[in-house]
Amino acid sequence: MKKVIVIGDALVSSETLERAVHQLNVNEPIEVKRFEWYSNLEKEQFQEKIFQIEAGGSEAVKISEGIIGELETANYLLVHIAPVSKKMIETAQKLEFIGTCRGGTEHIHLEACNRKEIPVIHVIRNAEPVADFTLGLMLAETRNIARSHYYIKQGQWVKGFANDPYKKALSQHTVGLLGLGYIGKLVLKRLNGLGVNVIAYDPYVDIEKLDNLNVKLVELNELFRQSDILSIHARLTNGTANLVNKHLLRLMKPGSYIINTARAGLIDRKDLLEVLKEGAIAGAALDVSWTEPLEDNDDFLSLDNVTLTSHIAGDTVDAIPRSPYLLIDVLNDYLKNNTSDMLVNMK
Numbered sequence: 001m002k003k004v005i006v007i008g009d010a011l012v013s014s015e016t017l018e019r020a021v022h023q024l025n026v027n028e029p030i031e032v033k034r035f036e037w038y039s040n041l042e043k044e045q046f047q048e049k050i051f052q053i054e055a056g057g058s059e060a061v062k063i064s065e066g067i068i069g070e071l072e073t074a075n076y077l078l079v080h081i082a083p084v085s086k087k088m089i090e091t092a093q094k095l096e097f098i099g100t101c102r103g104g105t106e107h108i109h110l111e112a113c114n115r116k117e118i119p120v121i122h123v124i125r126n127a128e129p130v131a132d133f134t135l136g137l138m139l140a141e142t143r144n145i146a147r148s149h150y151y152i153k154q155g156q157w158v159k160g161f162a163n164d165p166y167k168k169a170l171s172q173h174t175v176g177l178l179g180l181g182y183i184g185k186l187v188l189k190r191l192n193g194l195g196v197n198v199i200a201y202d203p204y205v206d207i208e209k210l211d212n213l214n215v216k217l218v219e220l221n222e223l224f225r226q227s228d229i230l231s232i233h234a235r236l237t238n239g240t241a242n243l244v245n246k247h248l249l250r251l252m253k254p255g256s257y258i259i260n261t262a263r264a265g266l267i268d269r270k271d272l273l274e275v276l277k278e279g280a281i282a283g284a285a286l287d288v289s290w291t292e293p294l295e296d297n298d299d300f301l302s303l304d305n306v307t308l309t310s311h312i313a314g315d316t317v318d319a320i321p322r323s324p325y326l327l328i329d330v331l332n333d334y335l336k337n338n339t340s341d342m343l344v345n346m347k
């Protein structure tokens, strides 16, 4: 008998996780125990919990009620974004793996997992939609698509924009990618297809794994100096918070743009606001904000050189509901081969 604990939340229900678990290829009966983590919150309120856990990790929020006692004898633990704290991992005596149906693993105490040699396996459920959206933002901001639409809705037929001196075809820009992980690579693939010159900075990227993609790796300062469009695809960690600051922004050309579909905290808000207000760079397109939803009087709303969207880059109808089933596919692969490309630790 394999005992599987699933923890549902407001985005991925414990029922869906349980249904998915029954597709696991194991030669033993499966017993599923369902737990909840703020499953009754509205999506907007739940976003607050996501922020808390992304900023503070597994110890920053309370864990699911009653879970500790059950974990001691559990074989598998499957969650979406519910915290898997140090105490939870230390309690577990039989845990063979932890599966999470999202890309980020801020909610899991990886150090404790490493100490107990418990593999953590994840899925990237919305990399393709985010990569598509990133290209959309590049075009929207450099070619004034959203701004023109906005003016027409206001009854104005506008032909001139703040970035007029810099307008050119996408293929005439050098795009710089900050981070070449799952999403960065998919953006690169798309840009290669469009014949765009791409440079990138990623201190951990494995050149061998770039699969003939066409990109020149450069140092961080050079990335900001040379890019016409700088697109951010790193994760927000203690080491990357406010990485994009005054120093780097001031290296950028006057006709250059910042695109951010990653996390707002990677950019120093005040510094970006300053260069945009001054017109020291041509513009920015931001899918993510420092406070979400954006406040009514947010300074970014008064700028005529930004395109703002409401953290929707990854939102396609199937991404979240499909994620537990994607995870099961990956876990079945892991169970068969005893390894997986989607291992977060213990590679």
Ligand SMILES: NC(=O)c1ccc[n+]([C@@H]2O[C@H](COP(=O)([O-])OP(=O)(O)OC[C@H]3O[C@@H](n4cnc5c(N)ncnc54)[C@H](O)[C@@H]3O)[C@@H](O)[C@H]2O)c1
Pocket: 103, 104, 124, 126, 127, 130, 178, 179, 180, 181, 182, 183, 184, 201, 202, 203, 204, 205, 232, 233, 234, 235, 236, 239, 240, 243, 261, 262, 263, 287, 288, 311, 312, 313, 314, 315
């Ligand atoms: N807007 C949305 O709806 C949405 C949806 C999904 C993911 N995201 C965000 O997109 C971003 C990328 O996600 P992913 O799945 O590709 O992540 P990933 O972990 O696969 O890739 C991140 C990459 O950043 C690199 N990196 C680490 N430190 C760096 C540094 N100092 N400078 C440059 N690169 C560095 C890593 O080596 C890695 O290759 C994340 O911030 C994620 O939260 C946003």
